[in-house]
Amino acid sequence: MKPIQVGLLGIGTVGSGVFNVLKRNQAEIRRRAGRGIEITMVADLDTARAEAVVGNTAKVVKDAREIIANPDIDIVIELIGGYGIARQLMMEAIAQGKHVVTANKALLAVHGTEIFAAAHAKGVMVAFEAAVAGGIPIIKSLREGLTANRIEWIAGIINGTTNFILSEMRDKGLDFEQVLKEAQRLGYAEADPTFDIEGVDAAHKATIMSAIAFGVPVQFDKAYVEGITKLSSVDIEYAEQLGYRIKLLGITKRTAKGIELRVHPTLVPAKRLIANVEGAMNAVVVQGDAVGTTLYYGKGAGSEPTASAVIADLVDVTRLHTVDAAHRVPHLAFQPDQMSEEPILPMSEVVTSYYLRLRVADQAGVLAKVAGLLATAGISIDAMLQREASALGGKGATQTDLILLTHSVREGTMNEVIAQMQGLATVLAPITRIRKEELA
Numbered sequence: 001m002k003p004i005q006v007g008l009l010g011i012g013t014v015g016s017g018v019f020n021v022l023k024r025n026q027a028e029i030r031r032r033a034g035r036g037i038e039i040t041m042v043a044d045l046d047t048a049r050a051e052a053v054v055g056n057t058a059k060v061v062k063d064a065r066e067i068i069a070n071p072d073i074d075i076v077i078e079l080i081g082g083y084g085i086a087r088q089l090m091m092e093a094i095a096q097g098k099h100v101v102t103a104n105k106a107l108l109a110v111h112g113t114e115i116f117a118a119a120h121a122k123g124v125m126v127a128f129e130a131a132v133a134g135g136i137p138i139i140k141s142l143r144e145g146l147t148a149n150r151i152e153w154i155a156g157i158i159n160g161t162t163n164f165i166l167s168e169m170r171d172k173g174l175d176f177e178q179v180l181k182e183a184q185r186l187g188y189a190e191a192d193p194t195f196d197i198e199g200v201d202a203a204h205k206a207t208i209m210s211a212i213a214f215g216v217p218v219q220f221d222k223a224y225v226e227g228i229t230k231l232s233s234v235d236i237e238y239a240e241q242l243g244y245r246i247k248l249l250g251i252t253k254r255t256a257k258g259i260e261l262r263v264h265p266t267l268v269p270a271k272r273l274i275a276n277v278e279g280a281m282n283a284v285v286v287q288g289d290a291v292g293t294t295l296y297y298g299k300g301a302g303s304e305p306t307a308s309a310v311i312a313d314l315v316d317v318t319r320l321h322t323v324d325a326a327h328r329v330p331h332l333a334f335q336p337d338q339m340s341e342e343p344i345l346p347m348s349e350v351v352t353s354y355y356l357r358l359r360v361a362d363q364a365g366v367l368a369k370v371a372g373l374l375a376t377a378g379i380s381i382d383a384m385l386q387r388e389a390s391a392l393g394g395k396g397a398t399q400t401d402l403i404l405l406t407h408s409v410r411e412g413t414m415n416e417v418i419a420q421m422q423g424l425a426t427v428l429a430p431i432t433r434i435r436k437e438e439l440a
Helices: 013-024 026-033 047-054 064-069 085-095 105-122 138-145 160-172 176-186 200-214 233-241 303-320 366-376 389-393 411-422
Strands: 004-009 037-043 059-061 075-078 099-102 151-157 244-254 259-269 281-288 292-299 351-361 381-386 399-406 432-436
Touching: 004 013, 004 064, 013 026, 013 037, 013 047, 013 303, 026 037, 026 303, 037 047, 037 064, 037 303, 047 059, 059 064, 064 085, 075 085, 075 303, 085 099, 085 105, 099 105, 099 303, 105 200, 138 151, 138 200, 138 281, 138 292, 151 200, 160 176, 160 233, 160 244, 160 281, 200 244, 200 259, 233 244, 233 351, 233 399, 233 432, 351 366, 351 411, 366 381, 366 399, 366 411
Parallel strands: 004 037, 004 075, 037 059, 075 099, 259 432
Antiparallel strands: 151 244, 151 281, 244 259, 281 292, 351 399, 351 432, 381 399
């Protein structure tokens, strides 16, 4: 059978990985797909770089629209990234009746509803395994492997840069700014790391997983997003003493009131497997009603791990290329006319538990006042840690840290109580609040 022809838009780190892995494992991939898969055209503004990668095995062009207009191209791989030209090119490829494979989580999280609707109307596939957690096959697991389950919640370490930073802060006792500079030096963080450290990248991925897990439209604009820039090494140390580790988690849960969709630093019990995922690795925990808890672990970025996911999508599309569109797996796992309108909950309605650190005056009655405010609001204290004043400021110190772990409470209620505590004369600095998840 004639090999399926592929056009590649963008041949940077991931694109070159796709080309090299496809070439290296060509025979194995053909055996799995049932026919050959060949990249015959590559578009990149840096044509010299592209030619250095592909040699004379593919035609290199500057204009991506040459690939889209070529009737011989069956599948377009979009690896340009971003919301702008990538969106235009993807929509044009779909309009031309071409299948699309992409790693562009930002584009799908923001414009996925429009893109999937266009693909459904045209009868083509948009495959995006590489958009979430690099080489970990979490999209396929959610869409197919766990299809018998009613998914209850997902919690994932889905940004390697922030996980590396938090691991280094814990291991070396350094503050955020110091570790960020080291992460940039080692290539784990970009020169402008904003999307990573502010939680935006993780929120893009959590939005996609939430849509697939619960059969709702992608709604990035309704996600709660909080990064790691305000975390202190002292909180990581206190959490450790209480039996927890701090991870930046993407969390989505089904509740009676609606769906939670949030990204923020989270205390996780140190005994949980996900709490022990270190460095730049990714991990996703999925809780299903039938299967129970499953964990997916691996490299969340990099040239060949991401290429692994892109090529898996190429193989899937190749297998299903001639299958009637109605018999393919829906883009978001649920049939388009069966999507749910369950609301995404505002953060104020989310129920979770909390770590609170208060810098207080070292005098009698402080704990009683704090505990009284919590009790009045119906919030129970799960654990408490108080540092000796001398440990903070030496002999004669007049301040101390009071650390509390609470039981579950609505976030709106906790916000009100924190404001009341902040107003106490004996609370001497802004209160640190970090959410806590048992993931049991």
